[in-house]
Amino acid sequence: MSDPSADIARVLVSEEEIRRRVSELAAEVEADFAGRDLVVVGLLTGTLMFLADLVREIDLPLRLDFMGVSSYGDGTESRELVFTKELKLDVANRDVLLVDDILDTGKTLRAVIDKLNGMAPRQIRTCVLLSKKARREYDIPADYVGFEIPDEFVVGYGLDYAEKYRNLPNIGVLKELAVSGEQ
Structure with missing residues (x-):
């Protein structure tokens, strides 16, 4: 088995930069949601690492649930959305932090x-690790x-x-050979 980090052309965001920024985001969330009935909703599966680190840093009572939404196949281009897991928690009249x-x-x-708005939350705020x-x-x-x-x-x-x-600890761009399947 080869080392997966060998397929990375370059690192865009280091492990330390991620750790530092997650702490900063958690502090912002704490300030904005203090005294609120917070429900954190994570989108599976790509947000798992980020979500786990983020909620551990948020020093507030919160409830945690997941939605499964798939928009990528085996390639790099988007396809149709499919909801693969629904919420178990009731978010009506609660403050929702949607994490992707x-x-x-x-x-x-x-x-x-749109789907969450149909469940009548008090508010929805979004938190994303990366934005393009x-x-x-x-x-x-x-x-x-x-x-x-x-991009x-x-x-x-x-x-x-x-x-x-x-499972890589940082965020990087793949080498062309890894994307084309030749490596």
Whole structure:
């Protein structure tokens, strides 16, 4: 088995930068949601690492649930959205923090926000680890953004390519050979 980090052309965001920014985001969330009935909703599966680190840093009572939404196949281009897991918690009249790994076209967040709005939360705020403004098709502002990144396909820290590379501690761009399957 080869080292998955060997397939990375360059690191965009280091492990230390991620750690520092997650702490900063958690502090912002704490300030904004103090005294509120907070429900954190994570979108599976790419947000798993980010979400786990973020909620451990938030020093507030909160409830945690997940929605499954798939918009990527084995490649790098979006396809139709499929909801693969529904919420178990009731979010009516509660403050929702929707956490996702990456705000790309905005298609996924738009669909999830629309679905959540139908459940009558008090408010929905969004928190994304990464934002690619260059690819935005839907006007979806993120309330909390970890990092703005260029329009490149990235992996690591929960983000995958063909279900690989999620366990890398940093965020990087794959070498061309890894994407084409020749490596």
